[in-house]
Amino acid sequence: MAFVRKEFIHIFRDYRTLIILFGIPAAQILIFGYAVRTDLKNAAIAVLDNAHDEVSKELTQNIEASKFFYVARQLDSYDEIDATFKEGKIRAVVVFPEKMAATITREGTATISLIADGTEPNTASLVTGYINGILSTYSASLTGELTATMPLIMPEVRMYFNPNLESHYMFIPGLITLILIMICSLMTSVTIVREKEYGTMEVLLVSPLRPWQIIVGKATPYFFLSLINVIVILLMAWFVFGLPVQGSIALLIAECMLYILLGLALGILISTLTGKMENAIFISFLALMLPALLLSGFIFPIENMPKIYDYVTMILPPRWFVDVIRAIMIKGAGIGYVWKETLILAVTALLLMVISIQKFKTRLGEAK
Amino acid sequence: MEREKVIEVRDLVKKFGAFTANDHLSFDVYRGEIFGFLGANGAGKTTAIRILCGLSRPTSGRVMVAGIDASRRPEEIKKRIGYMSQRFSLYEDLTVRENIELYGGIYGMRMKELIHRREAMLQRLSFTSYGDTLIRSLPLGLRQKLSFATAVFHDPEIVFLDEPTSGVDPVTRRQFWEMIYETASQGITVFVTTHYMDEAEYCDRITIMNEGKIVALDTPSVLRQQYGTATVEELFVKITRPQRTMV
Amino acid sequence: MFLLRKEFRHIRRNTFIARAIIAVPIIQMLVLVPAVTFEVKRIDLAVIDSDHSRASRELVAKLSGSSFFAVAATPQSVREAESMLFAGNADMVLVIPSDFSEGLAGLTRPRLQVLVDAVNSTSAQLAWTYLNSVVRDFNRDVLLSGGSPPGQAGGMIMSSGSMPGLSVLPHYWYNPTLNYKYFMLPGILVILITAIGLLMSGLNLVREKESGTIEQINVTPVMKWELIASKIIPFFIIGLFDLALGLSIGWLAFHIPFEGSLLLFFACAMIFLVAVLGMALFLSTMASTQQQFLFVSYFVMMIFILMSGIFTPVESMPVWAQQFNWVNPVAYLMRINRMIMLKGSGFHDIAMDVGLLSLLATSLLTLAIRAYRKRA
Numbered sequence: 008m009a010f011v012r013k014e015f016i017h018i019f020r021d022y023r024t025l026i027i028l029f030g031i032p033a034a035q036i037l038i039f040g041y042a043v044r045t046d047l048k049n050a051a052i053a054v055l056d057n058a059h060d061e062v063s064k065e066l067t068q069n070i071e072a073s074k075f076f077y078v079a080r081q082l083d084s085y086d087e088i089d090a091t092f093k094e095g096k097i098r099a100v101v102v103f104p105e106k107m108a109a110t111i112t113r114e115g116t117a118t119i120s121l122i123a124d125g126t127e128p129n130t131a132s133l134v135t136g137y138i139n140g141i142l143s144t145y146s147a148s149l150t151g152e153l154t155a156t157m158p159l160i161m162p163e164v165r166m167y168f169n170p171n172l173e174s175h176y177m178f179i180p181g182l183i184t185l186i187l188i189m190i191c192s193l194m195t196s197v198t199i200v201r202e203k204e205y206g207t208m209e210v211l212l213v214s215p216l217r218p219w220q221i222i223v224g225k226a227t228p229y230f231f232l233s234l235i236n237v238i239v240i241l242l243m244a245w246f247v248f249g250l251p252v253q254g255s256i257a258l259l260i261a262e263c264m265l266y267i268l269l270g271l272a273l274g275i276l277i278s279t280l281t282g283k284m285e286n287a288i289f290i291s292f293l294a295l296m297l298p299a300l301l302l303s304g305f306i307f308p309i310e311n312m313p314k315i316y317d318y319v320t321m322i323l324p325p326r327w328f329v330d331v332i333r334a335i336m337i338k339g340a341g342i343g344y345v346w347k348e349t350l351i352l353a354v355t356a357l358l359l360m361v362i363s364i365q366k367f368k369t370r371l372g373e374a375k
Numbered sequence: 376m377e378r379e380k381v382i383e384v385r386d387l388v389k390k391f392g393a394f395t396a397n398d399h400l401s402f403d404v405y406r407g408e409i410f411g412f413l414g415a416n417g418a419g420k421t422t423a424i425r426i427l428c429g430l431s432r433p434t435s436g437r438v439m440v441a442g443i444d445a446s447r448r449p450e451e452i453k454k455r456i457g458y459m460s461q462r463f464s465l466y467e468d469l470t471v472r473e474n475i476e477l478y479g480g481i482y483g484m485r486m487k488e489l490i491h492r493r494e495a496m497l498q499r500l501s502f503t504s505y506g507d508t509l510i511r512s513l514p515l516g517l518r519q520k521l522s523f524a525t526a527v528f529h530d531p532e533i534v535f536l537d538e539p540t541s542g543v544d545p546v547t548r549r550q551f552w553e554m555i556y557e558t559a560s561q562g563i564t565v566f567v568t569t570h571y572m573d574e575a576e577y578c579d580r581i582t583i584m585n586e587g588k589i590v591a592l593d594t595p596s597v598l599r600q601q602y603g604t605a606t607v608e609e610l611f612v613k614i615t616r617p618q619r620t621m622v
Numbered sequence: 623m624f625l626l627r628k629e630f631r632h633i634r635r636n637t638f639i640a641r642a643i644i645a646v647p648i649i650q651m652l653v654l655v656p657a658v659t660f661e662v663k664r665i666d667l668a669v670i671d672s673d674h675s676r677a678s679r680e681l682v683a684k685l686s687g688s689s690f691f692a693v694a695a696t697p698q699s700v701r702e703a704e705s706m707l708f709a710g711n712a713d714m715v716l717v718i719p720s721d722f723s724e725g726l727a728g729l730t731r732p733r734l735q736v737l738v739d740a741v742n743s744t745s746a747q748l749a750w751t752y753l754n755s756v757v758r759d760f761n762r763d764v765l766l767s768g769g770s771p772p773g774q775a776g777g778m779i780m781s782s783g784s785m786p787g788l789s790v791l792p793h794y795w796y797n798p799t800l801n802y803k804y805f806m807l808p809g810i811l812v813i814l815i816t817a818i819g820l821l822m823s824g825l826n827l828v829r830e831k832e833s834g835t836i837e838q839i840n841v842t843p844v845m846k847w848e849l850i851a852s853k854i855i856p857f858f859i860i861g862l863f864d865l866a867l868g869l870s871i872g873w874l875a876f877h878i879p880f881e882g883s884l885l886l887f888f889a890c891a892m893i894f895l896v897a898v899l900g901m902a903l904f905l906s907t908m909a910s911t912q913q914q915f916l917f918v919s920y921f922v923m924m925i926f927i928l929m930s931g932i933f934t935p936v937e938s939m940p941v942w943a944q945q946f947n948w949v950n951p952v953a954y955l956m957r958i959n960r961m962i963m964l965k966g967s968g969f970h971d972i973a974m975d976v977g978l979l980s981l982l983a984t985s986l987l988t989l990a991i992r993a994y995r996k997r998a
Contacts (some may be wrong), residue, residue: 012925027917033926042943043928045660045744052651092795093967095957098935118642118789128805128965129660129744130935135792136751142790162757163733164750166740177742189920197913286638296920297650301658306743306933310664310713312657330710337741344709428841450843459840462834468635469628480624481842509635535841 014228017198028194032236036243038095039178046174047133050098051079052089058107059144064117066145070101092124099123099134099217168337179244180332183237184325185248187263188299189268190233194276199225199278200287218367226271233267234260244336253339262335262345264327266351272359273324319324327351378405380439381533381564383428387436389422398587399436404533404566409559411578411595412568413607415615418584420568421461425537427566429453433593441532454482457526457534461541465522467511471502474510475525482529496524516547520554527558534558536567540574552577572608581607585615625852633827633856639822643860647868649806650814655876658810659802660933662748666694668703668712675723684760685716690752695719700737707739714738714749726764737912785937796881796964803914804879807872808959809932812894814868816927816952817859819895823857824902850991861895862888881936881966890958890976893983897951900986907993926952951986954979 019025022184050072056063057282071078079097082088091097102120104110110117121138125129169176237260244250252259281287302316303325309317320326327348334340342349382404389397396419404410414420425431427440429449438445441455465474472493479489497503500520510518519539527534536555540548552574559565567578576595577582583591583598591598591614595607604610645678667685671678684689694712695702703715717735719725725732732973736753740746780911797804830836839849872878880887905922909915929943930953936944947953954975961967969976 021712027914027921031917031921031924032923038925038928038943042939043934044938045934046747047935047938050935051937088795090840090971093961093965095961095965095967096970115712116789118791121790121792122791123794124965125794125800126805127935128794128797128800128802131794131797131800132748132751135790162736162753164736164738166738166746167704169743169746170738172740172743172747174743176740177744193916194913197916198701200911201911281638286636297654301654302843307658307660311659311661311745316657334710338708340708342964345731430837430840450845453841454843458838458840460834460837462837464833464835464838466628466632466835467833469631473628473631477624477628478842480627481839481844483843 008018011224011227014198014224018228018232028190028232029236029239029375031189032144032182032240032241035186036179036240036247039182040175040248043178044174045129046172047075047130047137049074050076050130050134051096052076052134053080053082053097053100054078055082055088055100055102057083057105058103060106060108062108062111062117063103064103066103066142069145070138070142073137073141075134088122097124098127098130099138101138107192173248173250175244175248175250176303176337177333179240179248179250180336181303181329183240183263183332184266184303184305184328185296185299185326186236186240187266188270188273188325190236190276191229191267193296195229195271195274196277196287199275200281203278219364222275222364222367226275227311229271229274230264232269233270234263237263250336252336254335254341258342259332259335260351262328262331262349265349265356266324269324269352269356269359272356272363275352276359276363276366279363298323302326324352324355343347380404381406382410382442382566383437383439384427385437387423387426387438388434389419389426389431392569395427395587397433400584400589402589402592404564405509406532406564407559407562408579409555409565409577411575411581412566413572413575413581413585414568416530418615419587420584421537423584424537424566424568427533428456428458428535429485447508454599455532457529459522459526459534459536459539461538461572465525468509470507470509471497471513471521472506474521475528478525479528484529492528496528500524514548516543519543520551523551523554523609526565531563533564533566538568538570540569540571548574557575572606572611573608575611583611583614590614595602623850625839625848626855628766629826629852629856633860643818643864644867646818647814647864648871650810651868651871652875654810654933655807655872658806659745660748660830661747661802662690662752663750664690665713665749666713668695668706668715669693669696669718670700670703670715671718672720673714673718673722676728677723680717681718681757681760682716685753685756687930688752688756690749691756697847703737710739712739713745714753716753751839752804770775794880803876804964805960807876807878808963809956811868811872812930812952812955812959813927813932815891815895816923817866818864819857819861819898820902820905820923822860822918823853823899824909824915824919825912826857827853827903827906828909828912832911846991846994850903850994853903857899857902858892858895861898862891866892878963880963882968886969886972887959887962890955890962890972890979890981893976894951894955897979897983900983900988900990901951903985903990904993906958907995910993911937926950929953930956932956933969948978949982950980951979954982 013027054067054070056067067078070076074182080091082091085102091100100122102122104117104119107119109358119142121135123134126133241252241256241259245252298320299305300368302309302320302323304320305325309320309326311321331345331348331352332369334345338344380403382402384607385401385405387397387400388395398419398425399545400403412420422431426433426438426445426480429445429452433446440452443451443455445452452602466477469477475493475496476497478490480486481492484492494503497506502517502521505513513521523534523536523539528538540551543551555565555567555577567574569575578595580592580594581598582589591602591610593601598610599605599607602610602613604613669682671682682693682694686693691714693743695706697706697715699714700717701851703712703717706712707715715737719733719735719736722732722734734757736750738746738750782993794800827836830839869880873880901922902919905918906915909918929946929950931939931947936947936953956973958979961972
């Protein structure tokens, strides 16, 4: 079909767009894989040592020795803490009480204050957790004999699906979702609106092409580009991060195709809503990108959001798609586990396609 | 009596890499004349006009516009010229009045004078009723006329028109040329490129460019006689055909 | 200034953009701030209790009594539990072995098996930490009652003062309840003005390029700085307006505290906006179509925002990422905003950041002015 070829030519001529089309996914994977880490490393800690005894020195050394922390500063008084935090480098201050060693020998216990900068709650919790761990290891060595005779519950943990707790297990399915929405919806809506702005759409409309043919022509190249992108991401996930697809690749690709269709239909719908590129961009950006990034459970789990979001996000296709991809890629689930989500996506896709073709037609009617 | 030269071009060369867009152009344009610049697409017309307007710098050669050296002080030239490009260039989401105000303001007109002249101009064009209409909702012919009026609103010494009438109906084109004559009669030099050979007949002198070179330059009647053709159109085809057929 | 008036007219004429300027901050603030959280609110727990003892019931009660855990199911076998993890019906499975209470009575060391759905590593880690702390509490109760399961009559009560070892008393300053909104709101404000500034101003210039109107301006004697100023000032004002709007919403809807100086806050935002707008203009000189600009700026924005430490601690990033942040204006404002808003940091605390950000803003603007040519 000549018309489809024209669309391909548009895309390949514009090599800058093409570079971006493939550069963005690659860069995003690298950023999420390496730079956006939810774990904690090398956090700066300050110590306010009121004890100056062997226990406080040993504990400071233990903290320094852990891979999570380094002791960036020794404070002399409690009043310095606020100023230290305000400079923003130090995450927490460990305060050793006066005469700590003596207290421990006399009473068997001592209380250490940990003052954490609460502006980053996640980091603060992690810092507390790790410091707690370091201190309890130390206590265990102090009171080793005592607890050995006590029956204590020792929970053992098995981390399913992601034994090393790698954060990219979470991100890569999300990235696929995000990138597909971007390419499909954003690119198609922008190209269609662009033809409208330039008036070349008129030429197509008066040609013997039927509306659905124009739509198919516009959408086909992006369909294939998106698919290639999915494959590139999957290969990168596998070879760069050692994250192979656990489930059926055929099923995964099929689900991606379904989602791509949905995204394309959405893009066409957006383009029929507005005649101006600027507006198309804004709608796409607000209605697609931000929800896909922040409300799909890609980075932030939906269970953690207020209850109402659980319902509201139900209308967002990325939410279902993230679930599907995660289940297939990481858990190795089959269609039996994801049929419900698949059905929702399929119905949404169909609905959007019907509406967008309908809209496209009525707009045509007005144009004539 | 020697007429006053407002544009003086000597051996103008403009190269884009290995491609020579303008190959040793030399010509003069005199004050108050209508100077037609003809040539097939890609002959180098737009490149030359961009250099004359100070939008682009010559690779070599001497270009004087309104007594100013285009390769040294292009910004000075901009104060003395008006320009209307082949692409429609008024702001579609501004009204007629707002567009005029914008360009008048850019050329440093005082607000009081600006408003006075604007209203006078709208009156002259019988545009007053459209004053507060968005450009977007004006028909093409009116837009082109307004575009021209805006280009000469600040009384430039020279106005450059780059294919001003493409896509305009014959009646509007006629009216447009009346505006050009009126402008020229006020002493403003009009430098116009066009595809319409009948329009070339209206010019005082024409230049025909082909593949970066000037191949003919004189009044339309002299050129017709010289080449023995009845119209400028035949003349144009005759001059440019030999090279074209080889491609 | 005529060019400036023109820009404002453009913005006013486009009702959509005008509305977006108001609506975007409102929607972003109200919708995103509560949603964007790593805080684990509820962990769906599946319990396999093979012991059926008083002690095991105590433990389960203790877990479901905590605010984090909810017992979602009681599967009969580990296999069944695994399939629940698989289908996402449970986040965590607790397996209580049949010798659990015997172990507690001192015969064997009681073991608990915990299976966690770790696809989301952060949630998994937090869930595991919560479980551990509940178990630690349970252990202490056992110890305090002298080696018998809690609730069993006759247990010797020991005073907590004689608990052996060190205890840690955590305090969280500036955000004692570790409210995630306090953390995210300053960050979302930064995203807001980055997106508005970068996209709107850049698209504006590229659109003029695409439609050819910029040519017309270029043949006029307008000075380059006038033109650039006319492209920057409106969006500068819009950016500040949106920032103020977003901040007010944060204050009204979420009662986010504002500890520091409002003046300093806006001054920093202004420097930042100059940097972002400079960048937008620079990018727009490179792009020839709005589509290209959109993708380039989307790409740049994505990288800048993610690397800035909006969601994750910067020090956990590899060294190259931290070095990259030297030229990342978003990273500076992200830090500055949080410090001013939550900690009340003063100018001397952030002087270094402000200095570097100003330097960055100046260089970006210079770059934009240099790259912008009135001639082709």
